[in-house]
Amino acid sequence: MMAEPDDFLRAVEAALFVAELPMTPMELRMHVGEGDLDATLAMLTEQYAGRGINLVERGGRWHFQTAPDLAHILRREKDEPRKLSRAAMETLAIIAYHEPVSRAEIEAIRGVQVAKGTLDVLMESGWVRPAGRREVPGRPLIYATSVDFLTHFGLASRRDLPGMDDLRAAGLLDPVDLALEGLGGQSVLENDEEEA
Amino acid sequence: MMAEPDDFLRAVEAALFVAELPMTPMELRMHVGEGDLDATLAMLTEQYAGRGINLVERGGRWHFQTAPDLAHILRREKDEPRKLSRAAMETLAIIAYHEPVSRAEIEAIRGVQVAKGTLDVLMESGWVRPAGRREVPGRPLIYATSVDFLTHFGLASRRDLPGMDDLRAAGLLDPVDLALEGLGGQSVLENDEEEA
């Protein structure tokens, strides 16, 4: 490794190594004291890049984890995370890409009711959390993803959600009504006529 | 860190990182497969020397651990203001008014047993100190207050503690029958005389 890591870097490295949970810079600072934490975290990230262990940031919290390509040698049978149902996966994706979102809004996209257990499973996993109420009649609960969601799926932030920019640019995250306005009532019959 | 760690080294590094217990080379090999394990362990040891995390061998088993000089950051002390429990407060009061007293004597005055933890807390607070043993059968430890006690409570000496008359005037003896005044005042007085 590089010569002579300074004591502050060594302290940050050790603290992250023993930490039970990913740590915010503020939590880290409670243990390691004064120093240029941002620069140190950046330096550690760089030093560990390409190694068997990597330092990563997820939702503002930092942790060491093994490199993804080594999964096959490290995975144990009991490690397999619980498989989500298709409904749960879709619901999770809708919450993540649209958050905060109400149950009715999820149902509008999926075309079916959200089964009782689906949101429960997602909340129990710690990936989804209630995020207040929407100030519309009925004040429905709205849901959002958690920091644990980002950590679990390896996302530094919601901006890193796969395809987020493309989906937004294509208007696919807008409600149908809004998209319809944008299209100005353009006909789809053209397609059918062409085909006929 | 050093450029381009090879995949075998990365695998050993990651396997040791996630391991629940220190690993023998044989256990390691079950995960990482073929390769020059001895040389790799030696290289990792060298790469991590001087960092916040070190690779160490103990009795033929390998594991990562934080550098010994960083132990202090893993266990950080934080002062936390706490209120004394009622039992501790009462015990402290009895020691202050009657010192030196044995635990049995405190119990006789309180009319309730004194848990061992209560005296421990008072000693930890620095307000109470052991003051030798009483020369009676069993030679019980006796307790007295400390200089810290006087400092903390803003007393020049124990004589500044309000006497029974003061307590009564302040309503602190309610709802005791007035007939008690003689008894209470007397016992405090005896003590004060002893001390003098």
Place this chain on the structure above:
Amino acid sequence: MDEDLFAPPAIFAPDILTVSFDSWEGPLDLLLTLARGQKVDLREISILALTEQYLDFIEGARQLKLELAADYLVMAAWLAYLKSSLLLPRQEQAEPSPEELALRLQLRLQRLHAMREAGARLMARDRIGRDVFRRRKPEGLRLVRKAQWQASLYDLIQAYGQIRARTQPVVHTIAVRPVMTLDEAIQRVGALVGVAIEWTQLEAFLPDDLDPPKAKSALASSFVAALELARQGRLEIQQDGIFQPIYLRASVPGARGDLL
């Protein structure tokens, strides 16, 4: 494994309708599966063709007497209406236009499809515990809280007061109440009435400067003493009416009874 999750069920062609409708999560899901069967971008999808496919599919299911949930039939009815509207000459179309309804359906299918793909991509990421691992037994950072005990002098003396209040044996002392005994009163009234020739009010026989409680007791005792002395013939009592002042005087020998 995750990649296959959103592939259409292999049995969507109407001629091999051995399908259970449990395979779909409602009509929109079925429509999306059929739409993807068109193998074109969803933006290019022919809603008319899709409608035909769906209606054929439902018809096939009904011929096989498969149990169909109501919402599949509602969708079928709606699509049948949409189809006929789309085929009508344009001027006869109602509001909202069938084109708009078709476009809405297309947009919904696009959105559902986008979220389905997003979900699959999310699941395929390097996930903790499956693809990347944290330490299984981290030692943990400990924050040892050192108690900074707090207590005020008031707390201390209050505690002591409470102990004394709680633990001292309770002794009941009956206070000596300030009274004038009957014997005292007889002596006093007897002595004083000897010099009283004229009628004198009972209160005059009481000592001065008594506390109110003792004064009451003295009055009562003196009255009873007066009765006793009258019985002995040593004094006379006179009262003009109920609650009127009571007068005493030494008895005049021989005159006894004249005044009563």
